[in-house]
Amino acid sequence: MARSFLPITDFAPSKAGYRLLPFRFHRLDKETEILVNECGEFLLAPLGTAERVVRRKLTPVEDIYPTLKAKHFIYDDYSSSLLDVLASKYRTKFDFIHGSTKLHIFVVTLRCDHSCHYCQVSRQTVNKGEFDMPQDVAAAAVNMMLQSPSPHLTLELQGGEPLLAFDTIKYIVSIAKPGAARLGKELDIVITSNLAFLTDDILDYCKTERIKLSTSLDGPEFIHNANRPRPGGDSYRVAIDGIKRARRLLGADQVAALMTTTQLSLQHPNEIIDEYVRQSFHTIFLRPISPYGFAIKSSHRTGYQMDAFLDFYRAGLDHIFEINKKGYNLVEIYTKILLQKILTPEGTGYVDLQSPSGAGLNVLVYNYDGDVYATDESRMLAEMGDHTFRLGNVLTHSRAKIFTSPAFVNLLQAACNQSLPGCSDCAFQPYCGADPVYHHATQRDMFGHRATSGFCKRNMRVIEHLISLLHNGNPDTQNILWAWVTDRNLTEIRASLPQ
Amino acid sequence: MRLHTAGTARGFGKPIVARITLEPLPAGERKDAALVLPSLDQRPNDFHGYAAVIVKQEVNGRRFSAPLVHSVRDIDHLNSGHIVVLESANGFIRTLYRPESRHNTLFATERCNSNCLMCSQPPIDKDDAHALTERNLKLIDLMTPAPDYLCITGGEPTLLEERLLTIVAKLRDNMPSTYVHMLTNGRRFAWADFASRFAAVRHPNLSLGIPLYADHAALHDYIVQAWDAFDQTILGLHQLARHGVETEIRVVLHALTIPRLTNLAEYICRNLTFVDHVAFMGMEHIGYAPRNMNELWIDPVDYQDQLESSVAFLARFGIDVRIYNLQLCLLKRSLWKYSKQSISDWKNSYAEACQDCSVKDQCGGFFQWNTKMQSRGIHTIAPSEI
Numbered sequence: 001m002a003r004s005f006l007p008i009t010d011f012a013p014s015k016a017g018y019r020l021l022p023f024r025f026h027r028l029d030k031e032t033e034i035l036v037n038e039c040g041e042f043l044l045a046p047l048g049t050a051e052r053v054v055r056r057k058l059t060p061v062e063d064i065y066p067t068l069k070a071k072h073f074i075y076d077d078y079s080s081s082l083l084d085v086l087a088s089k090y091r092t093k094f095d096f097i098h099g100s101t102k103l104h105i106f107v108v109t110l111r112c113d114h115s116c117h118y119c120q121v122s123r124q125t126v127n128k129g130e131f132d133m134p135q136d137v138a139a140a141a142v143n144m145m146l147q148s149p150s151p152h153l154t155l156e157l158q159g160g161e162p163l164l165a166f167d168t169i170k171y172i173v174s175i176a177k178p179g180a181a182r183l184g185k186e187l188d189i190v191i192t193s194n195l196a197f198l199t200d201d202i203l204d205y206c207k208t209e210r211i212k213l214s215t216s217l218d219g220p221e222f223i224h225n226a227n228r229p230r231p232g233g234d235s236y237r238v239a240i241d242g243i244k245r246a247r248r249l250l251g252a253d254q255v256a257a258l259m260t261t262t263q264l265s266l267q268h269p270n271e272i273i274d275e276y277v278r279q280s281f282h283t284i285f286l287r288p289i290s291p292y293g294f295a296i297k298s299s300h301r302t303g304y305q306m307d308a309f310l311d312f313y314r315a316g317l318d319h320i321f322e323i324n325k326k327g328y329n330l331v332e333i334y335t336k337i338l339l340q341k342i343l344t345p346e347g348t349g350y351v352d353l354q355s356p357s358g359a360g361l362n363v364l365v366y367n368y369d370g371d372v373y374a375t376d377e378s379r380m381l382a383e384m385g386d387h388t389f390r391l392g393n394v395l396t397h398s399r400a401k402i403f404t405s406p407a408f409v410n411l412l413q414a415a416c417n418q419s420l421p422g423c424s425d426c427a428f429q430p431y432c433g434a435d436p437v438y439h440h441a442t443q444r445d446m447f448g449h450r451a452t453s454g455f456c457k458r459n460m461r462v463i464e465h466l467i468s469l470l471h472n473g474n475p476d477t478q479n480i481l482w483a484w485v486t487d488r489n490l491t492e493i494r495a496s497l498p499q
Numbered sequence: 500m501r502l503h504t505a506g507t508a509r510g511f512g513k514p515i516v517a518r519i520t521l522e523p524l525p526a527g528e529r530k531d532a533a534l535v536l537p538s539l540d541q542r543p544n545d546f547h548g549y550a551a552v553i554v555k556q557e558v559n560g561r562r563f564s565a566p567l568v569h570s571v572r573d574i575d576h577l578n579s580g581h582i583v584v585l586e587s588a589n590g591f592i593r594t595l596y597r598p599e600s601r602h603n604t605l606f607a608t609e610r611c612n613s614n615c616l617m618c619s620q621p622p623i624d625k626d627d628a629h630a631l632t633e634r635n636l637k638l639i640d641l642m643t644p645a646p647d648y649l650c651i652t653g654g655e656p657t658l659l660e661e662r663l664l665t666i667v668a669k670l671r672d673n674m675p676s677t678y679v680h681m682l683t684n685g686r687r688f689a690w691a692d693f694a695s696r697f698a699a700v701r702h703p704n705l706s707l708g709i710p711l712y713a714d715h716a717a718l719h720d721y722i723v724q725a726w727d728a729f730d731q732t733i734l735g736l737h738q739l740a741r742h743g744v745e746t747e748i749r750v751v752l753h754a755l756t757i758p759r760l761t762n763l764a765e766y767i768c769r770n771l772t773f774v775d776h777v778a779f780m781g782m783e784h785i786g787y788a789p790r791n792m793n794e795l796w797i798d799p800v801d802y803q804d805q806l807e808s809s810v811a812f813l814a815r816f817g818i819d820v821r822i823y824n825l826q827l828c829l830l831k832r833s834l835w836k837y838s839k840q841s842i843s844d845w846k847n848s849y850a851e852a853c854q855d856c857s858v859k860d861q862c863g864g865f866f867q868w869n870t871k872m873q874s875r876g877i878h879t880i881a882p883s884e885i
Binding site: 003078345 | 614616621622624713714715716717718720721724726727729730733734737759762766769770772791807810811814815816817831833834836837
């Protein structure tokens with residue numbers, strides 16, 4: 001029984017035309033615009049394309065018609081439009097919401113030997129009692145952390161300088177670990193320290209308890225020492241010595257470093273990056289200064305405009321590309337996070353660039369006195385007398401009370417860029433986040449004014465820069481960006497490509 | 500390579516699946532054996548207990564104690580350990596399984612719910628599900644030792660419905676370490692219930708090869724000649740991924756798939772990131788393909804750029820890519836490393852230009868039938884070209 005074949009005209013939409021799925025667009029240059037849909041899928045097209053799409057000027061015979069269908073910008077009556085697939089992509093992008101708060105920051109003491117210009121909270125005092133976390137507070141905070149539904153928790157111990165309150169750390173770990181085990185939760189523990197007080201005993205303890213270390217490295221000696229003064233003026237030597245000893249005992253991947261960009265740093269992107277290579281780090285995070293606390297007060301020393309930071313970032317990124325091309329694998333973390341959002345169907349767990357914002361939903365900060373804050377920046381504001389983001393206190397409030405507090409409800413209203421003025425119709429919304437704490441701190445308004453927002457400016461310009469590199473960058477630059485997204489190095493990605 | 504022969508059948512009605520033996524067996528070991536003999540002359544005439552006896556010579560008028568196929572055209576290709584099926588109606592003896600081959604298959608059904616323009620094995624609308632399933636279940640029982648690799652093909656295997664689950668469960672129980680590769684259009688898995696029942700069999704070593712020809716419904720559906728096929732295949736792939744069933748995407752390269760090949764690569768990276776790998780396949784010139792050649796033919800040397808950029812897109816994203824059925828002399832040098840020898844031994848052949856080629860041993864060669872429709876790029880590769 002021979003079968004016959006149907007003509008191609010039997011497989012076409014009717015004359016009824018097409019309908020739109022949610023998407024946004026943005027002009028990139030004189031010729032090109034970018035269209036981005038709800039799941040971050042994008043299309044570069046000639047200027048005016050979005051208008052033609054919206055005005056129903058497209059015809060099914062144009063090449064762009066099936067492309068727009070395949071990328072979920074439009075649909076017609078020929079196929080089901082696979083809305084379930086779109087839904088599952090959307091779910092994947094927002095998977096980070098699942099399980100609620102994962103990162104729990106414990107401020108075990110405010111005491112610190114450093115007096116960094118950009119630090120908001122540290123206290124140079126020897127009086128232990130005043131600024132250390134008491135045991136009853138620690139126990140209640142651990143208890144609240146364990147109530148989080150997430151099966152995977154990260155406990156970050158910071159300060160001040162947390163190693164000045166090492167007994168408190170030991171107490172917290174001693175109750176958090178069995179507590180997590182009892183509930184079948186995974187628990188990662190990190191100590192964020194300047195490493196000045198890193199004794200061999202402490203290292204042994206970290207090894208036994210499988211605790212990771214995170215420290216600050218602002219660049220070469222002259223920058224690090226200038227940014228991070230301490231008695232003796234040797235913060236660089238102390239940090240490097242600590243990093244080396246910690247790596248030897250714990251393993252190289254157990255020690256991470258973060259940098260903060262000050263006015264001084266802005267002039268030296270290459271030197272800072274080279275310092276990271278010299279110290280054998282394979283990641284670097286070109287991070288602008290937070291506009292909080294002492295950073296605002298001392299703006300004459302550290303403050304700068306976002307434009308200056310963006311120049312620093314772009315120059316730094318170019319230098320990082322060169323380093324990768326020479327065969328050393330170095331990843332810029334912020335770029336990698338954004339690329340994951342732009343190029344892959346996955347979301348990211350990065351709490352500072354999310355919508356709904358990570359504040360409270362993905363991070364909670366337990367201050368030494370038991371006050372609970374939505375973010376680390378929130379408690380820095382509090383140290384300056386602004387308690388807007390204090391959600392409650394572990395001694396007097398339940399987890400439910402924290403999450404229904406007026407402070408948290410107010411914050412939530414400004415936590416979704418999907419509904420923020422200036423964001424709701426922005427093409428880059430799926431790649432960006434909401435930061436009510438930043439906008440409150442800088443503009444006295446959680447919702448914020450996008451036209452004058454440093455947060456907005458930074459992300460718009462960085463995303464534009466990355467999209468331009470992805471399409472006009474030289475092949476090796478593109479390969480480096482793809483290598484970062486797929487957790488490979490340049491050699492590996494080259495080997496995987498036709499050549 | 501000969502895989503079937505025929506003779507005159509007598510003494511049985513239903514098809515018999517049996518394992519060939521060239522040597523007589525003791526009485527206790529004959530139940531599943533088909534004894535092959537050139538003639539009855541030199542042997543003791545004790546055939547009691549054999550599943551069947553196959554004789555090249557004519558056997559006349561004698562009473563016979565076992566099912567018999569005699570006057571068989573050719574018995575030289577039948578070797579001990581091969582498994583055959585004997586048909587009573589026409590005396591056909593088909594080889595179903597050769598333990599020495601790496602390309603053994605279970606042929607599930609001749610029916611299909613698609614009707615692809617380039618189908619190499621056009622479907623036949625007859626209800627063979629019961630008969631073929633009986634045959635396949637028996638075949639699985641006789642496959643000892645278990646093969647390393649087994650392919651389930653058709654037609655469209657999922658049309659067997661429950662019977663397919665029975666076959667996969669039997670493979671799981673009898674030969675759990677045999678890697679099973681099933682060729683299916685994946686459409687039936689769009690129904691969550693079927694996908695979850697299939698996954699619930701929990702075969703430990705199974706992968707589904709599922710074709711996808713375009714990044715949008717209208718073109719894919721036209722190529723497979725079935726409305727809703729694209730939507731069903733995409734949903735099916737997602738259902739299978741949800742249940743942790745391993746899948747690969749197969750793309751046949753021809754004039755209808757080439758223009759949107761890079762779009763398809765991008766679509767896979769965005770929508771089907773979970774697939775184990777993507778295989779780009781040269782077209783076979785058999786079955787429906789010759790009939791639709793006007794629409795389908797593009798010389799492989801003329802689509803190397805599109806193929807290269809599609810491969811690059813997937814590889815950059817970290818998805819494993821393979822190229823099947825294309826001769827190395829047609830592939831850009833940059834694509835050689837993706838090329839896999841994939842043509843089953845019994846379909847494989849080489850052209851005249853291949854005889855002195857310096858990469859003949861690395862090349863997949865041709866499908867027998869493809870030597871008739873050759874690319875203008877076929878040539879002998881000199882050692883200096885490598």
